[in-house]
Amino acid sequence: MLLSIVIPCFNEEDTLPETISRIEAVLKKIDSYSFELIFVDDGSKYKTKQILVEKCKINKKIKIVSFSRNFGHQFALDAGITNAAGDAIIIMDADLQDSPEEIPALYDKIIKDKYDLVSGWKQKRYDPLTKTIPTKLFNWAARRASGIYLHDFNCGLKAYKNTVVKSIEIHGEMHRYIPVLAKWAGFANITEQVV
Ligand code: UDP
Ligand code: MG
Numbered sequence: 229m230l231l232s233i234v235i236p237c238f239n240e241e242d243t244l245p246e247t248i249s250r251i252e253a254v255l256k257k258i259d260s261y262s263f264e265l266i267f268v269d270d271g272s273k274y275k276t277k278q279i280l281v282e283k284c285k286i287n288k289k290i291k292i293v294s295f296s297r298n299f300g301h302q303f304a305l306d307a308g309i310t311n312a313a314g315d316a317i318i319i320m321d322a323d324l325q326d327s328p329e330e331i332p333a334l335y336d337k338i339i340k341d342k343y344d345l346v347s348g349w350k351q352k353r354y355d356p357l358t359k360t361i362p363t364k365l366f367n368w369a370a371r372r373a374s375g376i377y378l379h380d381f382n383c384g385l386k387a388y389k390n391t392v393v394k395s396i397e398i399h400g401e402m403h404r405y406i407p408v409l410a411k412w413a414g415f416a417n418i419t420e421q422v423v
Contacts, residue, residue: 229261231335232307232314236268236304241275247314248283250328265290268308269365271298302403309392309393315339318387326385330423334387337419344392344415346360347378348385348423374408381407385423
């Protein structure tokens with residue numbers, strides 16, 4: 229069983245060393261799966277690529293996809309997913325807003341509980357009201373329109389069965405709608421996990 233973790237990075241030199249070491253620590257505890265970590269350097273300016281290349285020399289499970297310029301979060305995500313070979317694929321941000329310690333529970337929901345898709349639900353948000361109110365409205369509208377009862381369509385932490393992400397095309401800001409696209413593609417076994 230191969231599991232892929234896809235992490236888009238843009239100028240993440242401050243948090244990246246901690247992100248990598250926390251992921252490595254979490255994965256060390258799970259020896260029943262093999263892993264690949266796919267970091268997509270989205271044309272970062274400073275030391276992001278250097279940190280990744282150094283880590284790659286030590287940890288052979290780390291793979292790097294590198295852009296010559298900044299293409300944006302969604303392109304980076306798409307490139308990472310395209311290169312992911314895992315039976316299950318997790319996407320997460322590099323800035324530690326998503327906690328690496330949630331990884332095992334997300335995988336269990338895909339591998340053991342056989343969900344097609346698990347969407348992270350960030351219950352506690354530390355954003356200003358100018359951000360939380362539009363987000364709440366968006367989530368309400370997305371639930372109404374799609375019939376999928378997720379609280380947090382925007383969360384950067386999600387887990388998929390390989391066949392789900394490989395059978396839908398994600399463009400631009402479409403990542404928020406992956407659960408909807410997955411449902412349309414016939415994958416109805418969707419759940420969420422507080423992260
Ligand atoms: N990111 C990227 N390219 C960009 C902007 C961001 O690859 O042009 C990465 C970033 O390093 C992070 C993730 O995408 O790992 C989410 O970005 P950000 O934290 O800025 O988004 P937010 O948390 O505000 O939704
Ligand atoms: Mg962030």
